Amino acid sequence: MSKRLFIQTLGCAMNVRDSEHIIAELKKTDDYELTDEISDADLILINTCSVREKPVHKLFSEVGSFFKHKKSGAKIGVCGCTASHLGDEIFKRAPYVDFVLGARNVSKITTAVNTPKFISTDINFDESEYAFGEFRSSPYKSHINIMIGCDKKCTYCIVPQTRGDEISIPSELILKEVEKAAKNGAKEIFLLGQNVNNYGKRFSNSHEKMDFSDLLVKISDIKEVERIRFTSPHPLHMDDKFLEVFVNNPKICKSMHMPLQSGSTKVLRDMKRGYTKEWFLDRALKLRQMCPQVNISTDIIVAYPSESEEDFADTMDVLEKVRFEQIFSFKFSPRPLTPAANLTLIDDEVASARLSALQNRHSEILDEIVLKQEGEIFDVYFEELRANGAVAGRSFSNFLVQVNGSEELLGTTRKVKINEAKRMVLYGQLV
Ligand code: SAH
Ligand code: SF4
Ligand code: F3S
Numbered sequence: 480m481s482k483r484l485f486i487q488t489l490g491c492a493m494n495v496r497d498s499e500h501i502i503a504e505l506k507k508t509d510d511y512e513l514t515d516e517i518s519d520a521d522l523i524l525i526n527t528c529s530v531r532e533k534p535v536h537k538l539f540s541e542v543g544s545f546f547k548h549k550k551s552g553a554k555i556g557v558c559g560c561t562a563s564h565l566g567d568e569i570f571k572r573a574p575y576v577d578f579v580l581g582a583r584n585v586s587k588i589t590t591a592v593n594t595p596k597f598i599s600t601d602i603n604f605d606e607s608e609y610a611f612g613e614f615r616s617s618p619y620k621s622h623i624n625i626m627i628g629c630d631k632k633c634t635y636c637i638v639p640q641t642r643g644d645e646i647s648i649p650s651e652l653i654l655k656e657v658e659k660a661a662k663n664g665a666k667e668i669f670l671l672g673q674n675v676n677n678y679g680k681r682f683s684n685s686h687e688k689m690d691f692s693d694l695l696v697k698i699s700d701i702k703e704v705e706r707i708r709f710t711s712p713h714p715l716h717m718d719d720k721f722l723e724v725f726v727n728n729p730k731i732c733k734s735m736h737m738p739l740q741s742g743s744t745k746v747l748r749d750m751k752r753g754y755t756k757e758w759f760l761d762r763a764l765k766l767r768q769m770c771p772q773v774n775i776s777t778d779i780i781v782a783y784p785s786e787s788e789e790d791f792a793d794t795m796d797v798l799e800k801v802r803f804e805q806i807f808s809f810k811f812s813p814r815p816l817t818p819a820a821n822l823t824l825i826d827d828e829v830a831s832a833r834l835s836a837l838q839n840r841h842s843e844i845l846d847e848i849v850l851k852q853e854g855e856i857f858d859v860y861f862e863e864l865r866a867n868g869a870v871a872g873r874s875f876s877n878f879l880v881q882v883n884g885s886e887e888l889l890g891t892t893r894k895v896k897i898n899e900a901k902r903m904v905l906y907g908q909l910v
Contacts, residue, residue, distance in 0.1 A: 480510075481510040481511065482510065482511050482521040483511070483512055483513075483514040483519050483520045483522070484505065484512065484514065484520060484521070484522045485513075485515070485517055485520035485522070485524070486498055486501065486513070486523075486524040487524070488526045489525070489527055489528040489538075489559070490526070490527065490528025490559065491530075492622060492669070492710060493582075493624070493642075493671055493673070494526050494527075494528060494559055496623075496624060498524075498526045499614050499616060500611045500612075500614075501526070501558065501585055501588050502614045503611050503613055503614035504585070504586060504588045504589055504611060504612055505522075505588060505589065506612060507589070508589055517544075517545055517549055518548050518549065519550070520549065521550075521554070522554050523549055523553060523554065523555045524555075524556045524558055525538065525541055525545070525557055525559075526558045526559040527557060527558065527559040527561035527562060528560055528561065529561045529563075529564050529637050529638075529641055529814065530560070530636070530637060530638065531809060531814075532812045532813070532814070533812070534561070535561055535565075538557065539572060539573060542557065542573050542575075542576060543573065546573070546575045554577040554578070555575060555577050556576070556579070556588075557569050557573075558579075558581075558582070558585065559580075559581075559582050559641075560582045560637070560638070560642070561641075562579045562580055562581050562582070562600060563581035563600045563602055563641035563642070564600075564637060564641050564815065566581075566598065566600045567598055570596065577592075577596070577597075578592065578594070578596065578598065579597075579598045580598075580600075581599060582641050583601065583602050583604050583606060583627060583628070583641075583642055583643050584600065584601060585606065585611075586609045586611065587599050602643035603643050603644065604643075605683055606627060607626075607647070607648050607649075607683050608648070608649060608652065608683060608684065610652075613659075615660070615663075615665070617862060618663070618890065619665060619666065619667065619860070619861075619889060619890045620665055620666075621657075621660035621663075621667070621669065622669045622671055623653060623660065623668060623669065623670055624670075624672065625647065625670050625671065625672045625694065625709075626646060626647045626673070626674075626675070626678055627642060627643070627645070627646050627648070627672075628642045628643040628644045628645040628646055628673070629642060629644075629645050630644060630645035630674070630677070630680070630681075631673075631674060631713070631751075633750055633752060634749065634750050634818040634819040635750060635780060635811060635813075635817060635819045636814070637816055637817055640816040640817070642673070644681075645673070645674065645681060646681055646683055647678050647679050647680065647681060647686070649682060649686050650689055650694055653670075653694065653698075654697060654698065657698050657701055657704060658701055658703075661701055662703055666703070666704070666705040666890065666892075667707075667708065667860060667862075668698060668704050668707050668708070669709065670698075670707070670708070670709035670710075671709070672709075672711075673711065674711065674712070674716065675691055675710065675711065676691040676692075676713060676716040676717065676721050677691070678690060678691035678694055679693075679694070692720050692721050692724040695724055695725075695728060695731060696724060696728065699728050699730040699731065704730060705860070706730060706732050706860060706875070707730050707732065708731075708734065708877075711736050711738055712736060712737070713738070714737050714738065714739070714752075714754050714762055715752070715754045717737070717762045717766075722762070722765065726766070726769045726770040726773075732877060733770055733772050733774065733875055733877075734773065734774040734775075734776065734804075734876055734877030735766060735773060735775050735776070736775075736776045736777070736778075737759070737762070737763055737776070737777050737801075738777055738778040739778065739779055739797060740783075741779070741780065741783060741790065741793070742759075742793035743756065743789075743790035743791075743793040743794065744757070744793070745785070745790060746783050746785060746790045749783065749785045750780075750783060750819075751818075756793055756796075756797065759797065760800055760801070763775060763801045767801075772875075772876050773876060774804040774805070774876040774877045775801060775803050776805035776806065776877075777801075777803045777806050778806075778808070779794060779806055779807070779808040779809075779837060780809055780811050781794070781809070781833040781834045781837060782824075782825040782830030782833055782834070783825075784811065784822035784823055784824060786811075791833050794837065795836070795837065798840060798841060798844070802844050802848065803841065803844075804845070804848055804877075804878075806837070808838055808841075809834075810830045810831070810834055811824070811825070811830070842902065845902050846902065849901065850900055852878065852897050852900045852905055853898065854896070854897065855896070855897050856894055856895065856896050856897075856910060857874035857880060857897065857905075857907075858874065858875050858892050858894060859872040859873065859874055859880045859882075859892065859893055859894075859895045859907075860872045860891075860892045861884075861888040861889050861890065861891055861892075862889065863889075864885075864886065865881060868883055868885065869881050869882065869883055869884070870883075870884040870885065870888045870889065871904070872888075874895075879903065879904045880895050880904070881904050881905070881906050881907070882895055882906070882907055882909055883908070884909070893909050894910050895908065896908055
């Protein structure tokens with residue numbers, strides 16, 4: 480008889496893919512079916528994120544509620560980044576948790592389920608050549624890891640402590656995965672890593688020299704692949720070769736994530752980001768000039784402990800000059816195990832005011848950007864059925880576009896004329 484699995488995924492795209500790996504591993508030995516009902520599940524998993532404080536608090540309230548609603552005999556497992564950094568403290572705070580599995584130990588899920596109080600949080604465990612099973616939540620788009628871990632030492636960030644050192648996955652394994660996914664119908668390939676454009680610096684085996692630009696070209700040579708996306712590239716590694724391949728390769732989608740973090744060279748130095756305001760602006764503006772249709776998104780942290788009003792003004796200045804199509808912005812959140820953990824915080828009211836100023840100005844810029852899309856025609860790859868007979872997909876430059884339509888649009892690329900542009904979604908019709 481099949482077993483039921485409930486899995487909740489927090490955090491980034493890496494975690495989403497890890498959840499797919501977990502499901503695939505479990506399905507290798509047992510006939511698991513996914514369920515949305517806790518009370519129905521034989522196995523309840525939460526795949527956690529540690530990047531800010533809030534999701535960690537959420538973890539304990541969530542597992543408490545799982546325990547209350549689960550059926551007798553069902554197991555609860557805590558996986559992912561918070562599992563890596565809290566380890567057996569999770570058992571102490573929530574004794575009803577059955578196992579704890581770190582972000583870099585996903586391949587051990589079957590052992591974890593079958594071993595009482597199993598814990599594995601080794602951040603140097605090497606899964607770079609492990610052959611995970613096959614499970615994909617979308618038939619239209621496939622996420623594929625190209626590296627694990629992160630070698631950077633950004634002072635605010637816990638990720639190197641939860642995912643360990645950076646190791647690139649051998650290119651032949653990546654290409655095999657891409658071919659398999661594309662032959663199964665996924666026309667869009669989404670490459671994942673914490674610093675994708677640092678690919679190839681370290682492998683576990685003796686791999687030929689290869690950088691991210693070379694890898695992109697090899698992937699684009701696979702006939703069935705129509706679109707390639709990736710996240711996250713690091714601004715420091717955006718050399719000319721990378722920008723040229725990005726701009727000139729017709730299969731690479733023209734959207735670039737450029738995590739700024741701060742516009743102030745001083746704060747960037749304090750954060751150990753490795754680039755200056757000028758370098759970031761040079762790269763972003765060169766990209767805009769080489770590729771006018773590009774969409775640029777970013778991550779910004781406001782109120783890093785050493786951020787003065789002047790430093791924040793530098794961040795606003797970069798916002799004005801680059802006019803990002805999308806920003807993900809957060810107040811600095813002190814994280815354990817990081818160099819910035821114990822710095823004196825900026826007053827929360829000041830931090831909130833800076834965050835609002837940034838987000839409000841971005842909204843104004845975005846209104847101007849989206850308004851210009853009315854009347855434009857985009858190639859949209861449809862991937863998602865929405866309520867009330869609508870179907871949504873992404874333009875090549877990553878705008879979310881919605882039209883009236885049905886299933887038969889899914890997995891196809893169609894021309895769409897935009898009639899009405901909103902901040903989050905452009906509404907259009909097939910042409
Ligand atoms: N490797 C990716 C980032 C992964 S974390 C990169 O370098 O772009 C995703 C984002 O969370 C970061 O870009 C940063 O903006 C944010 N973040 C990380 N640590 C944070 C902290 N301590 N407080 C607030 N935001 C943080
Ligand atoms: Fe964190 Fe910096 Fe690594 Fe990104 S590059 S995961 S922000 S340490
Ligand atoms: Fe991702 Fe959160 Fe871990 S952002 S890398 S799941 S800490």
